Amino acid sequence: MPVCQVMGVVNLTPDSFSDGGAFLSFQAALEHALDLAQAGADWLDLGAESTRPGAEPVEENQEIDRLLPLVEALVRATPVPISVDTMKPAVARAAIKSGARMWNDVSALGFDPQGPTTAAALGCDLVLMHMRGEPRSMQDNPRYDDVVGEVEAFLLARAAMAQAAGVARSRIWLDPGIGFGKTTEHNLALVRALPRLASHGYRLAFGASRKRFIAALDPAKPDPGQRLGGSIALALAAARGGAGMVRVHDVRETVQALRVEAALADGNNQAGRKG
Ligand code: HH2
Numbered sequence: 001m002p003v004c005q006v007m008g009v010v011n012l013t014p015d016s017f018s019d020g021g022a023f024l025s026f027q028a029a030l031e032h033a034l035d036l037a038q039a040g041a042d043w044l045d046l047g048a049e050s051t052r053p054g055a056e057p058v059e060e061n062q063e064i065d066r067l068l069p070l071v072e073a074l075v076r077a078t079p080v081p082i083s084v085d086t087m088k089p090a091v092a093r094a095a096i097k098s099g100a101r102m103w104n105d106v107s108a109l110g111f112d113p114q115g116p117t118t119a120a121a122l123g124c125d126l127v128l129m130h131m132r133g134e135p136r137s138m139q140d141n142p143r144y145d146d147v148v149g150e151v152e153a154f155l156l157a158r159a160a161m162a163q164a165a166g167v168a169r170s171r172i173w174l175d176p177g178i179g180f181g182k183t184t185e186h187n188l189a190l191v192r193a194l195p196r197l198a199s200h201g202y203r204l205a206f207g208a209s210r211k212r213f214i215a216a217l218d219p220a221k222p223d224p225g226q227r228l229g230g231s232i233a234l235a236l237a238a239a240r241g242g243a244g245m246v247r248v249h250d251v252r253e254t255v256q257a258l259r260v261e262a263a264l265a266d267g268n269n270q271a272g273r274k275g
Contacts, residue, residue: 004244007045007247008039009209010033012046013047013058047086051131054136067084071095081101083101084096084100085104086103086104088111103119116164119165127173128172130151142181147182178234179213184217191238206247
C-alpha cells in the first residue's frame, strides 16, 4: 500500500466544531501542535478561521495575527512541516513567508481572484478542496445530480486553473471536502469513489475526522470527541482508496491504525509508513 501521510489539525479558533476554543491561546496551541508532532504527524495544519457549517468569517488581519506567531514558533521547534488552512491569499502568503510549506485552501482558490497567481508565486504544496456554497449556508439542503461526477469535475477544473496560473502539477492535492455541502449519502459516495478521484494522477487529501456524518451513522449520536472509531474507519478507507494524506485530530491513533493496515496490505510493517 502506498504511504498515507497524517496531517494533524491545530485549530486556533473559538468555534471549530470539535475542539473550538481549546487551543485559542498561543501556548496551548503550541503545546498541542508539538504533541501532534510527537505522535507522528507528517504535517501540522494550522487554521484560524472555522469552516464548520454556520461559522462566521474572520478578518484577514485577525487571521494573520492568530497564525503567524504559531507558524514562527513551530518552524523553530519542530522539523514537521506546517500547512496553513486558509481561504485568503494574503494569509497564505504571510504564513509561507514565515516558513509554512503548504497552503490548504478549502475554497480551492475560489475565495479571492488573487488565489491562483498567489499560489503559483508561493511555489508551495497546495490543497484544493471541494465545497458546495459557503460555510454559513453549505449544509442547507445540498443537492447534486451526480455527486461524484460533479466533485470530480470541479476539482479537475480547479487543478487546471491552478496549473494555468503556474502552479506545478506535482504540488497539487485534491480533496473531496467531506461534510462541505454534503449529506451523509453524498459523503459515503465520495469515500467509495476515492479510487476514481485518485485515478487522475493528482495526490489526494481527505478529511473526515470527527465530522458530523459519523454521528449520523451511529444511533448514539456521539459528540465530536467520541467519534474516534468512525474517524479511524474513514482514515483507513481513505488510505485504501488511494489518499496520500488524511487530515485528523487523533494523530497517534490514526498513525497506529495506518501502520497496522499497511502491514496487513504489504506483509511487511515497514512498507506502508515510515518508522
Ligand atoms: N475540514 C475542515 C477544515 N479544513 N481542509 C481540508 N483539506 N479537508 C477537510 O476535510 C477540512 C479542511 C473542517 O474541520 P476542522 O478544522 O476540525 O473544523 P473547523 O473547520 O471548524 O475549524
